Amino acid sequence: MKHAYTWGGILVVVFASVVGDVLLARAMKQVGDVHDLWRRVGLWAVVSRTLGNANFFLGVTAMAVAFFSLLFALSWGDVSLVAPAAASLTFIGNAFAAKIFLHEKVDQRRWLAAVLVAAGVALLAG
């Protein structure tokens, strides 16, 4: 039963981080290239445009949910399982989500990278 709680917690963390990353990425694409904007309209305009973006707000909220569910998952399971599992599954989930929701061209090169990075993080994050 403890096992089920732990994996349930890990899945919630992964889901919330993927949602957060996708929303933040979409928000920043809507804001536009920060370097260009900074040069044209100044830093303050870039900051207020970012903070005023609805997707940015939702993305930060999702990241907060991910953070607190990670704390819960850590209290149910071992760090050596929860931390690497959550981190590496988030990389795989993000590759799928970026392809579906952000229409990024996730080619063979990027799939391979997502799998390699996920495996590497699983080995290092424990």
Place this chain on the structure above:
Amino acid sequence: MTFRKYLVLAGVTVFAAAGDSMLSHGMKQAGNISLNHLQGILLALLNPWVAAGILLLLAFFASYMNALSWADLTYVLPATSLGYVLLALVAKFVLHEQVSPLRWLGIALISGGVGFVAGGPALTSHEHSKSPVLAKEARNVAPAVDGAPAEDVPAVGGGARR
């Protein structure tokens, strides 16, 4: 990709790794926090390591948002994973800790993954891939690309006007 953009990606990697380790160092000094003693969180904020860690993580978030404004999510994410490699290298060469063969394998896998992505384009999402400036240039160039239609178009337009 300009030098400045590589600096932003380096910021994503370094700020995340440094912020996380300072925060964890500080929290170990500050001690356990329980739901019954929430004032412990406020006390922890007074710890200089915790405060510095939070500032660095804010810097990480700013560089992460900066990078996402001009690059794909699947391009920026591998850069964040380089932080794990950085931490392992710091453990080995600065703190002189033992790094196990499995961890070296992890370092090799992440580095390989980052190398694969870094060799490709930074931005592929087609709906955003053209900045307004580039789109305007493309429009100006388009009629000149195939010569015959370029001559036809103004003629048709002119005819309609007359």
